[in-house]
Amino acid sequence: MKWQVFCFLTALLLIVIPCLAQEISDAEFIAKGDAARYDAFAFKDNVCVWIEYDKDENNMLQSSIHKYNISTGMQETVIADPSGKFSVDFSGDRYVWSDQRAIYLYNETEGKLTYLSAKNPQNSPVIDGDIIVWVEDIGDKRSVIRMYNITSGEYTPVTRESLFYSSYYPAISGDKIVFVEEDIVENTRDILIYNMSETGYLCEIEDVPDVHYSPVINGDRIVWTGKYDDYYTTYMYNMTSRKKSPVNFTKSAQLCPDISGNHIVWLDFGPYPQKLPLGGDVYLHNLDTNTTEKVSGSMSKQDYPKVSGNYVVWLDSRSDAHDIYLYSFLDEGRDFSSEDKGIIPGSTPTPLPTPEKKVRYYSKILQGETEWYSLTPSKSSQLSFELRWHDNETELSMSVISPSGNIWRFTDIDDEKNDNAIRITIVKSGSYFVKDGKWNIAVSGDVVSKESDYDICWYQA
Template sequence: MKIAPILMMVLSLLLLAPCIAEDDKVEFEPIASFSAEAMIAQAPGIEEQLTYDSIFDWDPKVDEQYVTWTQYEGQGKVWFYDMKSGNRQMVANINSDQNNPDISGGIIVWDDSRHKNSDIYSYNIPMHKETPVYVDTTNKFKPAVSQDMVVFEDFGNDDIRDIGIVKVGTSARPVYINPNGKDKANPDIDGDWITYQQLDDNKNDWNIYIYNYKTDKTVQVTRDTHIQQNPRISGDFVVWEDNRNGKWDVFMYDIKKEMTTAVTFDDLDNVEPAVSGSKIVWTRYDQENNSDIYMVDLQIPKTYAVCVGPGNQIRPDICVDKIVWQDDRFGGWNIFIYTLEPVTPFTPYQFYGPVTFNYLPAPVGTEIIAKIDGVTKDSIVTTQQGYYGSSGSFGDQLTVKINQADIGRQISFWSDGIQGAPSITVTGDGSLMEQPLNFVYAQPLPDLLFYGSVTIDGQPAAKGTVLKAVIDGVVRGSLEITQSGQYGGQYDTDPALRVQITVNDIGKHITFMEGDYAAGQTFQITSGGRFRQDLTFTTIPPMSPYEFYGYVQIDGRSAPIGTMIQAKIDNTPVTTYVTRYAGSYGTPGQSPDDPRLIVPVTEADAGRTISFWIGNIKAGATQVITRGGERIIRKDLDFGSSPQPGIQADFSAAPRSGAAPLTVQFTDLSTGGPTMWYWDFGDGIIPADASCTSETDCHNIANPIHTYRNDGTYTVTLTASNQFGASDTRVKPGFITVGSGPQPVDSIRIYPGWNFISVPRKLAPGKDTAAIFSHIQVDGHSIFQFDAVTGQWITMTSSSQIKPLDAVWIYSRTTDTVPLTYNSEDRCSILAWCKLSWNRDEVP
């Protein structure tokens, strides 16, 4: 085969305007550009001729194992070829015209005239079974198949084509896509998505559409007034012929990115595109009207010639590494197939060097395997004790070939099912390099078993939520929760989040994950056992954690081994660390011998302060959380014997409900000598750095005034700090209610300690559950309600209903009030309640 001197350069992708006026002249930068600057490379691979007869063979399609095509000699007949066995045969040897075959997963579909009009049939190659897909009195053409779902054109009884979809092997009638009286044609399907062209002006304005038959979602891909036709789809990519340039070009659409891109855009015709994964093939006509096959690989991206003469090559199709087309280089039309070789545009990594097992030389005959994301890339067997491979140019190495998709991934080394150290990050071109390896068969420890509460964005996690425990980026355990807001249990017979550990894991931290989000808490491994670990997740994007190391002293002396250091963010405990050496914690470097103290942070933590504690003694060193800057930080900790003055945040507000706009006076009730305040009023209106006076909203004074403009229920948060660096945060959920609905007309005063309360009348809908207590600081205590039927106290949840005169037993850390909204405008004259001393009082 010769390669024509057609030249190229690869240009960047261009986002196209969604609508282009008919008279506009728009230039596009294509992915595949044919210029005089560089020779188009031949796609690496092997070409084979599949048919040799004098009969016309055309319109081939290909899947992972089979090729199908139409053989024409007066009538079309559908054939297939098995690339594994070499078997080829005719599908249906009957007196009918069979055309337009397609194939997926060994199922061939085609249109068939055996009943005079054109119907859709299928043939399952592995099962040797022919099945009518849809047979009736209308004409149906151009089927396409994905697994067992088939789409086709149906002319109906009005000569307006619709697109039907039906499952192979069922007797169900087809479902028609968006029947709207507009002509539709050339459907294709892959997975849940169908693509087709639609004549939008009933003249010549063909546009490309996609439709998801599971979600019933339709997307108009093109809106250009020129012709777009013959779409094909694979995964997230749709390709088609596009005439907006005045010549035919190939365009593509990325479904996930919702982005349209020119694949070609020049003065020659580029038609008949097909796509598989990241590879697009098409037919290109030169100035003498000779046609050739080209391909672009979007992953690199790079343009290749697949077949450039002699003769004409047209109608290509592609599946993974197989390209087929029809070819007339020997006179008649025949089918050719091209098998692509894997493209490795980067220099491979070639490893050799010392290898030890438990720090002793590995024996001769040890097999070492290199993997990327669990996929084996190469293996080597040691031929001398304690060493693998060779540095010589004629020696053997552990060779790892890479491509663009491997950038950023890890090369790991394995032997006998054990992962060695270190792992190598793929950054680009590799090289011949000495890489010492060590494999440790670690002693197992008893499993870790976790249970506790779990919230996501402040709400109890839903039943079915999956929690994962991760050590060094590897999932080591998972659990699907069966009760809202709780996972596992404290008893041996209860389920738990189980994590298997070894002695090598001692000192490391467990990160708890829900989807892509990490909990605000971590756990440092010191031994096995069952532990309560309450977890809180936020969907605010996480920032990189802080990692601390340094000296640690108590009263000027080295802290002993086993000293527990607690890290807090604005007085909220985040993580703990147990020292492994006297007088220090953690070490610097990429692979520290002594793990560092890791403090996870989120965007919401920016501006807050990390402090370090041993019991109630606070170190003088702190760290203000920033969005950028260094994350591995030396922080020497000196703990005195006297605790720093603490602080406890609290506040009140009046009024707490009313119609918008509602102006509220907030009053600081914090103890511990606060000197700084940060208010979050819950409506996100006032910027954090807003200037303020006594007449305006502000964040940074003790007693601000704030106006709520919109209806809603608002959570209010106060963070108070004093001159000694101590801080505390108080959150009161649903504290302010703004709206025209029923407003609180009464309240119950709650005192520190246990309170015995009840309400005298029926509460308003939506205000009649235990959620009205959500702002009370219960310090981990449950709220109880007396069940008069069973004579038992039951634990309340936020959805538990409160009825008139029901007895409620609730604990509070501070004095507070609970607003009451009744179901009518009548007020009760007496509200009975008892504080811890059981002295009765009355509230009018």
């Protein structure tokens, strides 16, 4: 079991205490552990997916795909199998990755794994709906873009083999595919757009500065890193207006851009150095307000930011584990009303105990079930929760959701005592008191061989 803390932006800073006090910052962990994670992760529709590299019981290297759903606060393993895994992407319940030889497609709902074989090495797959796009290496430092339709089973070449051109860095959104085409002779790179709705029509973004980092497409907007006056700068192209421009030009090295709706993120390495450091700061640009802000706080050495909806995720490159952080730029936290409680599969709303000095509630739970509780405490300096169960083989988790939408999810090991219990305390910070309003608590049956008894209580001071 791993420590998982999820925090959405709020005006109130809280401290959560399993055993020792820990400050909860604006950006919090989605995944923390000793398994290595690199650039192999994706973020769409408020779901973050990543690959973990670890050793099995025989000390052999293995990889697995995991996901975290912001709406439910649940982290799950999607698949763990012997195939090597690189460059993961997903769309709905479909996941694609490469083992640097071929492309794999996994349908989580059906539990079906499909191997898309080819005579040449394949890599960098992306997916949107029924369409998978990837790079196929054809030798002599050349590559082409291929496409596969899951429903029809049809393979289609997006680019043709050439002695003078190489295509790579594909991205997809709806019926548009964008990629980089390199002129091997002239050593120049351009961005091309492939329109599936117009029978494979190809167009080029004209007068593009030298492309340094892969393009990303969302709707009718494309972002990439281009070199402008010797500075690496984030650029955007609007396919509707056919205009391109730097997003926020500075004399800094801006890399790893991503876009979702009206928000763009990138990694900023500061004043352009001769040699880029390992990791930088995460910046967010709002196209509506034309404002840019640093969202990674005082943390340094961050990598590969992604944006989706009102959230940003990135990897912390200060350790080999590459912990994943989540940041919300919502003006206010999420409101978990009673209508929202069906969002976790198997959730069962339970009676709402009257908030007293100390409340204890007894229940039973099965594998995969989630039971909800709510309380509205009076103004206090701290709020404590305790979950206990009796079966040593059972593993339960407890998620606590504040009125502003902060979420903390804990398992038995997180309070440093493996005793079939979870105990946490939320205390005030400075002159601020514990947030007023309704708090929600979710008890989840992570590992339950048979129906398990448990009890839960909370009390305030």
